[in-house]
Amino acid sequence: MGFEQFGVVSFTATTKAEKFVDFLREGKVCGTICKACGAKFFPPRSDCNVCLSDDMEWFEILGDGNLLTYTEAMYAPAGFEKDVPYLLGVAEFKDGKVFGRLDKSMLEDGITPGMKIKLKVVNLEEGRVSYELTAA
Amino acid sequence: MPKVGVVAVGQSAFVRSYPGSIRELAFEAFRDALSGSGINANKIEASLICSAPEYDKQRTPAGLIAEYLGLNPQPTFYVESVCSSSSSGLRTAYALIASGLHDVVMVLGFQKMSEISSAESQERMGRGADIQWEAPFGTMMPAYYAMHARGHFTKYGTTEEDLALIRLKSSTYGVINEKAVFRKSLTLDKIMEPKYIATPLKMMDCCANADGSSCIILASEDRAKDLCEKPVWVKGVGMATAPINMAGRDTFSGLKCANLAAKRAYDMAGVGPKDIDVAEVHDCFTIAEMMAYEDLGFAEPGQGKELIRNKETYKEGRIPVNVDGGLLSKGHPIGATGGSQIRTIVLQLRGEAGEIQVPNAKTGLVHNIGGVGIYGNVTIFGVD
Numbered sequence: 203m204g205f206e207q208f209g210v211v212s213f214t215a216t217t218k219a220e221k222f223v224d225f226l227r228e229g230k231v232c233g234t235i236c237k238a239c240g241a242k243f244f245p246p247r248s249d250c251n252v253c254l255s256d257d258m259e260w261f262e263i264l265g266d267g268n269l270l271t272y273t274e275a276m277y278a279p280a281g282f283e284k285d286v287p288y289l290l291g292v293a294e295f296k297d298g299k300v301f302g303r304l305d306k307s308m309l310e311d312g313i314t315p316g317m318k319i320k321l322k323v324v325n326l327e328e329g330r331v332s333y334e335l336t337a338a
Numbered sequence: 339m340p341k342v343g344v345v346a347v348g349q350s351a352f353v354r355s356y357p358g359s360i361r362e363l364a365f366e367a368f369r370d371a372l373s374g375s376g377i378n379a380n381k382i383e384a385s386l387i388c389s390a391p392e393y394d395k396q397r398t399p400a401g402l403i404a405e406y407l408g409l410n411p412q413p414t415f416y417v418e419s420v421c422s423s424s425s426s427g428l429r430t431a432y433a434l435i436a437s438g439l440h441d442v443v444m445v446l447g448f449q450k451m452s453e454i455s456s457a458e459s460q461e462r463m464g465r466g467a468d469i470q471w472e473a474p475f476g477t478m479m480p481a482y483y484a485m486h487a488r489g490h491f492t493k494y495g496t497t498e499e500d501l502a503l504i505r506l507k508s509s510t511y512g513v514i515n516e517k518a519v520f521r522k523s524l525t526l527d528k529i530m531e532p533k534y535i536a537t538p539l540k541m542m543d544c545c546a547n548a549d550g551s552s553c554i555i556l557a558s559e560d561r562a563k564d565l566c567e568k569p570v571w572v573k574g575v576g577m578a579t580a581p582i583n584m585a586g587r588d589t590f591s592g593l594k595c596a597n598l599a600a601k602r603a604y605d606m607a608g609v610g611p612k613d614i615d616v617a618e619v620h621d622c623f624t625i626a627e628m629m630a631y632e633d634l635g636f637a638e639p640g641q642g643k644e645l646i647r648n649k650e651t652y653k654e655g656r657i658p659v660n661v662d663g664g665l666l667s668k669g670h671p672i673g674a675t676g677g678s679q680i681r682t683i684v685l686q687l688r689g690e691a692g693e694i695q696v697p698n699a700k701t702g703l704v705h706n707i708g709g710v711g712i713y714g715n716v717t718i719f720g721v722d
Contacts, residue, residue, distance in 0.1 A: 209474020217470060244585060245471040271492065271590045273484035274537040275476065279461035282476035290481050290536075292584050299585040303475050315492040332474065 209332050211281040218248035225260060226331045231321045233298060234258040244298035266338040267295035267319045272304055293319040293335050305336035339606075342435045343562030343569030344719070345442075346375040346555040347681040351517045352669040355452040356549035360396060361406035364448045367551035367674070368407050371444075377555060377565055379408040383440040386430055387416050388423035388447040389673030392462045393454060403446065413440075418673075420466050421622065422708035423447060424552060425676035425715035429575045431556045441558045442565070447678075448551040449671035459547055466709045468583045480544055480623065482584070482710040484536035487625040489590025491538065494640035498538050501624035502529040503646045505542045505666055508621065510652070512667025514693050517678075519548045519669035543624040548669025552677025554684075570687045573701070574718035576603030582712050591640075593626075595714030596633040596707060603703070603716040604635075611635035614657060614718075615699040616686045618679035620707040621664040630705050631659070634716070653696060661694045676706040676715065687721050 205220040206212045222245075225232040233244035238255035244263060249256050272291030282288075289304035291313075300321065304313070318338035325331055348371025350356075356363050364387075372378065385407070387400035396402055404414035419426040424447030431443040451459055460478045467477050490496045509524035524542065533541040556562075562569040578598035581587060588594060604610055611634060619634070621627035631642035636657050645651050651659035662668065662682045665675060683702035685691045691699075700722075706715045 205470075210476055211474060213465060213469040213473050245468075245583060271485040271489040273481050273488060273539075274534070275478070275481045275484075276534045276536065277460070277478070277480070278457075278476050279463075279478045280455075280457045281461065283457075285476060288476060290475060290477065290485065292485065292587075292590070299587070301472055301475075301584040315488065 207330050209330065210285060210326060219246045221260065222246055223331060226323050226333060229323050230262045231323065231333045232260045232262050235261050242297050244300060261297070263295050263297055263300060263321055265296055267293035267300065269293045269313070269315050269317045269319045269335070270299070271315055272313055291335055300335065303332070303334050305334045308337055311337065340436050341559040342432050342556055342572045343559065343566065344554060344572065344680070344684050345557045345562050345566035345569055346371040346377055347684045348372070348553040349517055349678050349681050350551045352519045352548040352550035352671055354519055354548065356450055360394060360399060360448060360450050361403055363450055363549060363551050364403045364446055365406060367446060367448070367553035367677070371553040371555055381442055381565070382409060382412060382444045382555065383442045384413040384434060385409050385444040385446060386427040387414060388418065388427040388445060389449050390418060390420045390423060392465070393449060393451055395453065419708040419713040421620065421670065421672050422676055422706040422713045422715045423673045424554070425680070425704065425706035425717060426577070426713065428554060428556070428676070428680060428717060429577055429715065432572050432575050435556055435558050441561045443556050445554045445556070445677060446551065447674040447676060449673040450549045451547040451671060452549050456547065471583060479710065480539055481536040483623040483625055484539045485584070486590050486629065487538050490625060490628060493591045494643070496628065496643050498530070500643040500646060501543055501628065502526055504621065504624040504627050505529045507646065507652060508660060508664050508666035511661050511694060512663030515663045515668060518663045518667045519546055520667045539623055539625065545622050545665040545670045548671045550669065550671035550674040550678070552674040552681060554677050554680050568688045570684045570719050570721060572717065573609070573720040574603035574605070574607030576600060576606065576716040578602065578714045580711050582709065592629045592633050593707060593711035593714060595711050596630060596705060596716065599714035599716040600634045600705070603718045607718040607720070609701060609718065613701050614703045615701050616661070616683065616696040617657060617659045617703040617705065618662070618682050619659055619664070619705040621660055621666050622670055624666065626707065627660065627664065634703065634705055653694060658696045661696065676704065679704045679706055680717065683719050687719055
């Protein structure tokens with residue numbers, strides 16, 4: 203069981219960053235930090251494009267972020283039809299920007315770019331796992 | 339740099355579903371380019387075939403198409419940067435000619451999108467983004483551009499009505515473009531109907547899939563003068579890239595790759611935005627044209643809405659943009675799109691654009707984007 207369990211439909215079965223899914227199961231959304239030069243990455247990278255090291259460790263994206271932009275998708279590509287409509291957006295946290303689904307319940311109270319956002323892990327059908335951006 | 343000229347241009351009609359195979363579709367543009375030009379297959383020293391491969395059942399289309407067009411045994415290879423593939427092809431052809439390796443090179447773009455369903459097409463286009471970290475959320479092109487629309491609205495106060503004005507302009511010219519897939523006359527009320535695809539983008543903010551092909555033939559200076567009465571010269575080829583992942587983007591109110599590609603093209607051509615007489619920009623969505631106004635320097639950041647509100651980008655305006663109807667009306671057969679844009683500008687600079695001719699057009703620009711701002715190609719053409 204590995205990375206193919208990430209998200210509604212996964213297109214990547216094998217990656218050196220598959221520990222990302224293990225961290226999701228522990229309730230954490232994590233990026234990587236290069237132990238050689240300190241560069242931080244989200245989404246996580248297995249190789250540092252700053253100093254070329256492959257010696258990485260994981261860190262959790264913590265705290266509140268700001269919502270930069272979002273959309274409510276009324277149509278979906280093949281494999282995602284049952285989720286329609288759903289929200290996609292980008293938020294900026296202290297340690298980097300995060301793209302993902304937004305919690306659908308946010309529609310009830312209104313969504314405004316600039317609002318405070320936090321990350322939460324969500325369990326999907328058939329043991330799949332993902333994360334969402336939700337109101338802080 | 340040695341001069342490189344465009345000596346022939348062609349395009350198939352862009353249609354919802356082409357009743358033939360990809361080789362036959364490619365031949366449509368090839369025939370259109372060569373007819374009456376005095377150029378034949380023997381004079382073409384190399385060909386670049388441009389498309390996005392995920393639509394084709396045929397593996398390695400370049401070999402197939404080169405054969406069908408009678409271009410064996412000359413070199414051929416495939417060039418891909420999704421929606422900007424044929425502009426990347428033109429850039430490559432420019433380099434092949436400027437280096438002295440070849441004197442006459444053909445760039446043929448094609449796409450037969452109708453081979454798969456619209457939902458499958460969206461899924462494949464979604465995979466033009468980061469499949470490891472983004473596609474598992476259900477990404478698709480309208481959603482990505484919608485996030486840029488929201489970014490632009492938030493930062494600059496642009497409105498859905500402003501975007502509707504861009505579609506209204508497109509429709510004005512789409513009606514008279516015989517090669518366009520969408521030729522219906524539209525009203526603002528129709529465009530503003532709340533049929534959302536991905537908020538704030540509605541049905542009419544989005545271009546349609548299409549089947550089509552385009553063909554551009556380029557030559558070295560001496561050969562261009564020999565082959566063509568009115569060669570149009572490539573003055574600047576600018577290209578830049580930006581991170582494929584949205585988490586790597588600096589802004590959601592413009593496309594950095596387009597802005598940087600434009601700077602490079604302007605520098606190479608020795609001109610600026612005010613020197614451009616007519617432009618073709620990559621309006622896969624209305625917001626894409628709005629951002630192009632600003633990324634290309636036709637308007638200051640945030641002022642693009644004033645250009646369209648004042649009709650400055652109509653044929654009679656200060657900087658006519660997409661007066662052939664653009665992607666919104668012509669349709670967007672991925673690999674063929676850049677070549678179609680280039681064809682329009684070449685016809686404009688030759689004074690052969692007919693009903694949409696911009697008077698005395700001497701310098702033209704093509705802005706062609708691949709993915710959601712992954713690849714930015716800006717090419718500048720001139721008559722001297």
